[in-house]
Amino acid sequence: MRPIGLTLIVLATLVPIYWYIPLGANRDVIALFSQYLGSAALILMGINQFLATRVPGLETVFGPLDRIYVLHKWLGIAALVAMGLHDIIDAEMNGLRGGPLAGIAEDIGEISLYGLMILILASVITFIPYHLWKWSHRIIGVFFFLGAFHYFFIEKPFSNADPLGLYISAFCVLGILSYIWMSLLRPMAPRGHKYEVDLVRRVGGLTELVLLPKGRGMKHKAGQFAFLSIDGGGLGEEHPFTLSGAPSNDRTLRFSIKDLGDYTDRLQRKVQPGMEATVSGPFGHFKMPTGRDPQVWIGAGVGITPFLAFAESLKTSDTGPVKLYYCVRERDDIPYAVELERLAEDVETLEVIIVNTTEGIRLTADRIVSDLGGDVSQAHVFFCGPVQMRKALKSGLVLKGLRASRFHFEEFEMRTGIGLGALAAWLWDRGTLEVEKKLAAKTEPAE
The missing domain is CATH 3.40.50.80 (Nucleotide-binding domain of ferredoxin-NADP reductase (FNR) module)
Structure with a gap:
């Protein structure tokens, strides 16, 4: 991840403090801090929805796409923590007047909170099958929209038209537009480069695909990866794979894919020469340096x-x-x-x-x-x-x-956990060790 991208995210999250501090002069500081946490969660979620769009330029600011996926995960976790603290710490203040939708907004905020908590946790529990995770991940934007609704209409010590209100609203709009693009507009828009499967063969435990361009094709550098989807055989969902062939003048592509899950298992069984494919990319900055160093x-x-x-x-x-x-x-x-x-x-x-x-x-x-x-x-x-x-x-x-x-x-896995498996294994080992100690103590002969 590039320092400039991380710095921009941190600054974006801290900027609201400039407007929140004056509000604390005659209000409950604890409740105001809770309000800030809710604002920070919305800002982080809005940025996270934007990172998911894979629009050109993201890699320039935030680093290679594999690092962006890791950043995406941790921003979601940070937003989850901020939301949880916002819910735990009482944010109600005396003297505030809400609009006619304030009561509904309060209830919708609870729905948004628990929906996002469940879906973000599901994202980092890696034993959940990929296709189920992918499906659940798609509806995170719905709960983010509910969270934005909660923000727009809830009682708060500033107006949506104030500089602070406009600032937070901008990130809500960014997140909502990013979700609409990813879930509704992008699937309908022309995307990627059209290819035809020319060769399918098994190489050891790998499935090798050679694709021929149906138009100009995609230009890439050695070491990069791309998102591949194939028409037919239930293979239309995009998945990222490293390009195993060097760049060529005719822009032929080669993928070497290991059977690691439902999609790749289906791919090695059903892909056939002549099938049409869409390749989006390329992505990644894993490339050889110039020079004579070993x-x-x-x-x-x-x-x-x-x-x-x-x-x-x-x-x-x-x-x-x-x-x-x-x-x-x-x-x-x-x-x-x-x-x-x-x-x-x-x-x-x-x-x-x-x-x-x-x-x-x-x-x-x-x-x-x-x-x-x-x-x-x-x-x-x-x-x-x-x-x-x-x-x-x-x-x-x-x-x-x-x-x-x-x-x-390069990050070998796009979807990673947060160490829950290692923690569970450690707790299991500790528990097993304690049981063995107690059993050994019971069987020791008395002196």
């Missing part, structure tokens, strides 16, 4: 896909030496191993190293530093794979002298 690429499992495009691009790029570590848990058929080894034969600067955990081999920071001759300070490291592996390698390499800014990665 590079380390680490692809784990399906995380190898951006490096397939990277490796193909080396044919026309002038870079320093590249070590590609392909980490797998396969015994025989390792997807794209042969293709990568052939590329390494054609490109002198590329070295492909298969790290197979079934053979008892694991990739460590020590090994990478050793392979680089003991100095990692000038290298650029690119990683795509599981989060825990990424964190372990990054911390190890930074301790060995790698600058943190030279460790590049």
